[in-house]
Amino acid sequence: MRPENFLLEKYMGIYEFSAPYLLCTSDCETITVSELLSFEEGAEAGLMDLRLGYTEARGGKELREEISKLYGNISPDDVITFAGAEEGIFIFMNAVLSKGDHVIVQFPAYQSLYEIAEAIGCEVTLWEMKEEDGWKPDPDFLVKNIRKNTKAIIINSPHNPTGFNFPKEDFGTIVNAARENDLYLFSDEVYRQLEFDPGTRLPAAADLYEKGFSLGVMSKAFGLAGLRSGWIAARNRETLEKISSLKDYTTICSSAPSEYLAAVALRHSDRLVDRSLGIIKKNLEILDPFMERHSDLFEWVRPVAASIGFVKLKNGVSATDFCKKVVDETGVLLMPSTVYGFGDSHFRVGFGREDMEQCLEKFEIFLKNNY
Ligand SMILES: Cc1ncc(COP(=O)(O)O)c(C=O)c1O
Structure with a gap:
């Protein structure tokens, strides 16, 4: 690939x-680092006492617990952590997609959201956002372009680079289309929580849909890109297992200091x-x-x-x-x-x-x- x-x-x-x-x-x-540690009594001493060994392959329990609290229906065992969101994208696509599968990807997009699928040999349909409609892509296009070999819908909302966020009803249409056709919904939610009007925040795909995979990261809303700490949340344990097995070939586990600092940050998210x-x-x-x-x-x-x-x-x-x-x-x-x-x-x-x-x-x- x-x-x-x-x-x-x-x-x-x-x-x-x-x-x-x-x-x-x-x-x-x-x-x-010192500003972050000042958020919490004892956090600095905890960092100094941290042992620098390997951590749990799926992510430290303490961190996965904090991540799961960002969702409604997700338990710590429904979470796998990665070195940034980028590793999560790479591993999800490689774990789930095969040559000849068809995927539909919202476009324009952060390149890895379609590039990895293309490199695997998937047929990729770009679901174009319309500037004249406030960057809203046409839901009918999505529904009409689902084929027999379609495996996944890939979306990113709030969106890079437009700052667009799907209206709730359109998000509902996407979830329904995925459910009716038994498709994966890979939802890049790395800008979630940065809605200017909190009332427009969408539900996380992982909370709403059994085959929904929500991608999150410390880099954007939390301002901690240097931690290189990201995750996927999903209730589909079988696919999470495949994802976890691939991670054994990339980073194995996350960096212990990053996990520690990410957990402190999420307690003060x-x-x-x-x-x-x-x-x-x-x-x-x-x-x-x-x-x-x-x-x-x-x-x-x-x-x-x-x-x-x-x-x-x-x-x-x-x-x-x-x-x-x-x-x-x-x-x-x-x-x-x-x-x-x-x-x-x-x-x-x-x-x-x-x-x-x-x-x-x-x-x-x-x-x-x-x-
Ligand atoms: C939509 C989107 N997904 C994923 C990523 C990757 O995030 P990270 O660099 O924290 O791994 C980015 C980074 O810009 C992004 O904009």
């Missing part, structure tokens, strides 16, 4: 640690999520008028969740050229839609970081000088 290069990760590999103003990141502002949402909302108060001021050049469907949005460049401007010029001249990093294989007229903007105001100031000077 040889997947094509992961374009987004290659792009970030070039710029993430050299460009000074990151205006396209999807993870929220992080905190230090509300505090971390409130902090991330606070940063996002404050940033949107600046970003909204910025977009308004530059409406001759930019157009966007304002995100309803997550820390990212997808901006359209008007007048046929190439996103690749535009992003390159911006980063070369100002050090402000945007992300062109070409890394999503989605044309050359959009760029991703990220608004989960504390220095967004400075990034926008630099960007605005560039716009004044060039447009």
